[in-house]
Amino acid sequence: MEWFTASEYWLSRLVFQRALAALYLVAFLTAALQFRALIGERGLLPVPRYLSRLPFKVAPSLFHLHYSDRFFAVCAWAGCAVSAALLAGVDALLPLWGAMLLWLVPWALYLSIVNVGQTWYSFGWESLLLEVGFLAVLLGNDEVAPPIVVLFLLRWILFRVEFGAGLIKMRGDDCWRKLTCLYHHHETQPMPGPLSWFFHHLPRPLHRVEAAANHVTQLVVPFLLFTPQPVATAAASLMILTQLWLVLSGNFSWLNWITIALALSALRLPDTAPSVPDAPVWYSAVVLTVSALLLALGYRPVRNMISRRQVMNRSFDPLHLVNTYGAFGSVSRVRYEVVIEGTADDVPRADSDWREYEFKGKPGDPRRWPRQFAPYHLRLDWLMWFAALSPAYAGSWFGTLVERLLENDRATLKLLRSSPFPPDAPPRFVRARLFRYRYTTWRELRETGACWERTYVREYLPPTRLAAERVRP
Known part of the structure; x- marks a missing residue:
């Protein structure tokens, strides 16, 4: 079964998993500290009222079984605890099946939160965290080398994130085609950061260079992810640099950081992977079956990307297994x-x-x-x-x-x-x-x-x- 795994991505998997665990921790901490006022029993959009008209099959969630502010808090803080354990590497101490179940816990808990979060959880990075988090269940731990098909699917998500964002810009606001959107974006973005004022006051020719570089990174470079190494590593590295530039220019929640985590999984990092036995038959069967299902479901985001009526940030199934992404298809001038x-x-x-x-x-x-x-x-x-x-x-x-x-x-x-x-x-x-x-x-x-x-x-x-x-x- 040597064809099934890629031991040379051992360190890449480790770095990706720890980065994803850290993002899970941030997501659950955000939920734990803000839910009472937003979606609690006396929140601005209470979960109990929402659940009264929401069938389980439309939005699967643990809270269909029971909701109280105390139970929500338990789920959110439990998510924090499991995420912290994964960040500390507890999954490496468990048998393969135990590690997979442990990675499944934060995904199920966060899915339950997102599916009752209403407009407060309608952002694209919520679905992105769930789609990536579900694939992390299949990545395995120290008992097996990383499965090639899962590494491919992670690159496929990264491709859709970047290429979809590039297409929505070119089809949307004409300032992207004229390379002038960044004359306004740093000032009108949802939540400026401490350096946004300075980014806004960069020379306008540099803003045009920024916009052009963005088009190259989102419309050309993603295709290089599927080329042989070291080209794929170079492409992923360029995406990481671009995302770090965006991190400096504003506050975009964990959108940039999860994109960086995805790019990390595509890097060919120097490491000395330990010798491990072949992947168990049951594990190979689970990975191949689920991956085939995800690839089959993936036709919907592909159809959306090639459509002239492309939409941003939409999930195509209640489990958020495949989604479409995009950002700033239009830019406010004021x-x-x-x-x-x-x-x-x-x-x-x-x-x-x-x-x-x-x-x-x-x-x-x-x-x-x-x-x-x-x-x-x-x-x-x-x-x-x-x-x-x-x-x-x-x-x-x-x-x-x-x-x-x-x-x-x-x-x-x-x-x-x-x-x-x-x-x-x-x-x-x-x-x-x-x-x-x-x-x-x-x-x-x-x-x-x-x-x-x-x-x-x-x-x-x-x-x-x-x-x-x-x-x-």
Whole structure:
């Protein structure tokens, strides 16, 4: 069965598995720390209400059997524990079947969370983590060399991530074809990072070079993943460098890091793999059968990629085994932000003492410099970016968010950087206003110390109080 495995990828598998375990840990930690306010029993989009109209076959989840905030917390923290164990290499101490079952646990737990997470878990990297995590179950441990077919499938995912993103750009916004999208992207991306201001102020010719290099990396280089070594390693290395550039330029949750992990699995790293026996027959049968199933299911993302009506970030099955990916098919030219304010005044007037709520990641105070949060995912901050694009994106949860702020709800306030009101004195009214944000110039930064300049656009939500009928945007 020498044809079945590739011992020269022993170290590549090890590095990939530990990187994936670290990303699982971040994902479960994000879920554990944010779920109560977002999807808990008193969350903005409660899981029990969602499950009441959701059949199991549409979205398989452990929470169909039982849901409580305590049970969710147990699942999320259990996912953290198993991920930490995998990161520490516990799977190498188990028999092959035990290691496979151990890798199956975080996949099943995270699938249960994603399938009830609603809009808070609608991002492409959620499905990507699940698709990659399912393949990790088949990779084996120190008892066998890495199966060639699984290594191929990991490259196939990486190909679809990069090539799909490249196609959606070329078919979408014409600024990608004109190489001008990066004139705007660093300023209007969902959550800027600490270096995004500087990226935005790079010379425009360099922005055009960035865009052109992006097209090469996403539309040409992916094909080289399936060529002989060392070309495949060179292609994967170039993808890693590109992803690290993106890591520096913004906060994109774990999207860049899981892409890097996939590329690591394609590297031919120097190592001295131990001598191991041939793969057991049962293991070979399981790997080949499941791989054949995944390849058969893969026609749907392929059909989507070649379609003129290509869509981004969609799963084609309830288990998220095969998915389509893509990012920034269109780029905003102007940045808008929803600023939420409260007042303790009995009558809300324009000259009332309105105090602003500060979010952890999204822009607020023009003088506050963005921080690095990725790969940790600030879900509310990301959805606030969508809410600024259109109130339609926030219609299902924004009104409840305002209600929770009027209550000084502890779980909700934990999602924010700061509240302007003490715990025992909630605001009487809360309002939301829409502002246009732009990066300051070098001169403005020196003179004011502010990285943003903002201009009032319009009212987003009029002053609202608990005793009044809730108004949605």
